[in-house]
Amino acid sequence: MKIPFTIEQFFDIFVIYNNAIWPAQIVAYILGIVAIGFAFSKNQYSARTISGIVSLFWIWIGVFYHIVFFRTINPAAIIFGFLYIIQGFLFLLAGSIRDRLSIQFKYTIPHILGAFFIFYAMVLYPILCLSFEHSYPEAPMFGVAPCPTTIFTFGILLWTIKKVPAYLLVIPFLWSIVGISAAINLRVPQDYGLVVAGFLGTILILIQNRIQSR
Numbered sequence: 001m002k003i004p005f006t007i008e009q010f011f012d013i014f015v016i017y018n019n020a021i022w023p024a025q026i027v028a029y030i031l032g033i034v035a036i037g038f039a040f041s042k043n044q045y046s047a048r049t050i051s052g053i054v055s056l057f058w059i060w061i062g063v064f065y066h067i068v069f070f071r072t073i074n075p076a077a078i079i080f081g082f083l084y085i086i087q088g089f090l091f092l093l094a095g096s097i098r099d100r101l102s103i104q105f106k107y108t109i110p111h112i113l114g115a116f117f118i119f120y121a122m123v124l125y126p127i128l129c130l131s132f133e134h135s136y137p138e139a140p141m142f143g144v145a146p147c148p149t150t151i152f153t154f155g156i157l158l159w160t161i162k163k164v165p166a167y168l169l170v171i172p173f174l175w176s177i178v179g180i181s182a183a184i185n186l187r188v189p190q191d192y193g194l195v196v197a198g199f200l201g202t203i204l205i206l207i208q209n210r211i212q213s214r
Contacts, residue, residue, distance in 0.1 A: 003185050005073040010186050011138045014145070017069045018137035021144060028057065028143020032122055032152065039105045039159050047103045051095020054156055057149050058088030065145060084146070087171040094165050102162040110204045114158025117197045121152035128190035140188075147182065147194045150175050154201035163212045164205050173202045 018025065035053045038046040062084030070077035095101040105111055125148045129139035142148040150172050157164055157172075176198020183191040
């Protein structure tokens, strides 16, 4: 699939974006750590808080990254932006308002894989950016950029201990398919991790849903 912008333009947008929103990147990491902490607690508001944090990430990215910045080089970013905003409100509705999610880390294979996805999004992804010569501020950052945040989202969803509403999987899965294009056409090999998280995460979550429905 032909992209309507150059690789240089793609990374230039990240430079402009990261410089414009600083220090939102630090705030995003703090919120990510808070979400992880709540997943290890037995607080009755854990799932609501985690869902609220994930919702904030998606809405922020939809508005500021896609619609405000990425749109300047890719008109399709308006569509991406609205999809991200919708996903953010779906998380808010399912997890924070309706309390449909129960998120708590357990020592199971899906939860351990989810922990790896979260670690990949927050730690390995930026390290890989450096190794592929995309240092900050060129690098997509956790919590404020689409791909690492989507990987993190799959990790969080794998930490659920109740059935996950299927509608929460659609947009993250579709974005993981977009990650194939980024990995190949934009020379962002760390986004192969998004593809793995999208396909493997979706399959495991659907399997868990089926088991919990019995």
